[in-house]
Amino acid sequence: MRSEIPRKARIAPRNRFQGNDTMKRHIVLNVNGEEYDIDIEPNRLLLHALREEVGLTGTKEGCSIGVCGACSVIVDGRLVSSCLTLAIACQDKEITTIEGLAKDGKLHPVQQAFLEYGGFQCGICTPGQIIAAKALLDQNPNPSEEEVKEWMSGNLCRCTGYYKILESVMAVVHNKISADFQLKREHKTAKIQSLNVYKPH
Numbered sequence: 001m002r003s004e005i006p007r008k009a010r011i012a013p014r015n016r017f018q019g020n021d022t023m024k025r026h027i028v029l030n031v032n033g034e035e036y037d038i039d040i041e042p043n044r045l046l047l048h049a050l051r052e053e054v055g056l057t058g059t060k061e062g063c064s065i066g067v068c069g070a071c072s073v074i075v076d077g078r079l080v081s082s083c084l085t086l087a088i089a090c091q092d093k094e095i096t097t098i099e100g101l102a103k104d105g106k107l108h109p110v111q112q113a114f115l116e117y118g119g120f121q122c123g124i125c126t127p128g129q130i131i132a133a134k135a136l137l138d139q140n141p142n143p144s145e146e147e148v149k150e151w152m153s154g155n156l157c158r159c160t161g162y163y164k165i166l167e168s169v170m171a172v173v174h175n176k177i178s179a180d181f182q183l184k185r186e187h188k189t190a191k192i193q194s195l196n197v198y199k200p201h
Contacts, residue, residue, distance in 0.1 A: 023041055023042070024039045024040055024041055025039070025040060025041070025042055025088060026038075026039050027039075027040065027087065027088055027091050028091060029049065029054065029087065029090060029091070029095060030092075030093065030094050030095060031050065031054055031056065031095045031096075031097060031100070032056075032095070032096060032097060032099055032100025033094075033100065036053070036054045038053040038054065038087075040053060040087055040088065042086070042088055043086065044086070044087045044088065045082065045083060045084070045085065045086065045087060046073070046075075046080075046082040046085040046086065046087045046089075046090055046095075047059060047061055047071045047082035047083045047085075048087075049087035050073070050082060050087075050095075050097060053087075056097050056099050058097055058098035058099045058127045059071055059072075059073055059082055059097050059098065059127055059128075060124060060125070060127055060128065061083060062083075062124075062125070062128075062156070063083075064083050065083070065084075066081035066083060066084040067154075067156070068125070068128075068155070068156045069081070069125065069128040069129070069132060069154050069155030069156060070124065070125050070127070070128040070155075070156075071083040071128060072127075072128040072131045072132050072135075072155065073095055073096060073097050073131060074095070074096040074131060074134070074135050075090055075093050075094070075095050075096075076093045076094055077094075077135075077138065078135075079131070079132055079135040096131070096134075097127075097131070098127035098130060098131055101130070101131075101134065107181070107183060108130075108134065109172045109177055110130050110133045110134050110137070110168070110169070110172055111130055112177050112178075112181050113168040113169070113171045113172045113177050114126060114129070114130060114165075114168045115181075115183070116168075116171065116177055116178060116181065117164060117167045117168040117171050118164045118167075118168075119164045119165045119167065119168030119169075121157065121159040121160065121164065121165075122159050124158075125155060125156065125157045125158075125159075128155050129152070129155050129157070129165055132151065132152055132154065132155050133148075133152065133168075133169045133172070136148065136151045136152070136169075137169075137172060137173070141173075142173060143173060145166065145170060148166060148169050148170060148173075149162075149166065152165065152166070152169065
């Protein structure tokens with residue numbers, strides 16, 4: 001006759017990091033040239049630390065297994081998947097996210113090219129695409145089209161295709177971006193006519 005398993009043995013063990021502030025570690029992350037003092041669990045991923053503790057949400061979570069490239073950031077000059085990287089391992093290192101590319105109100109050339117040539121498409125994968133392209137051009141300022149394709153193959157896009165992304169990167173390589181480009185922001189009022197919600201004053 002099979003003996004009954006004691007009730008205590010059937011209870012799943014509690015995550016030793018979950019909800020236990022005493023297990024947190026104080027670290028300093030250098031992100032885009034600024035230092036952030038944060039308290040995190042040792043198993044906290046860099047992706048979540050950037051988005052939730054640091055407050056920089058440009059880096060996106062896609063596949064969570066380091067395949068899609070949406071979470072790409074640059075750490076000490078190397079392109080890494082922040083969804084696979086522990087935040088605690090990034091102390092004393094320079095982290096660059098999409099928010100750190102524009103300087104003094106001027107877009108990075110790769111950012112500008114993505115706008116001019118339509119590489120951003122829906123925008124979900126764009127931060128990772130731009131970060132990956134920057135990492136490539138930092139290492140190789142004059143890559144061939146085939147080299148760009150191979151490098152960018154680690155960044156997936158589920159929109160219309162990759163041609164506009166490739167075209168955007170090659171525009172930077174061949175210096176075909178506008179010298180007098182200005183980012184224009186339009187503020188529009190949403191109109192939900194079918195629900196008769198929009199009523200002009």
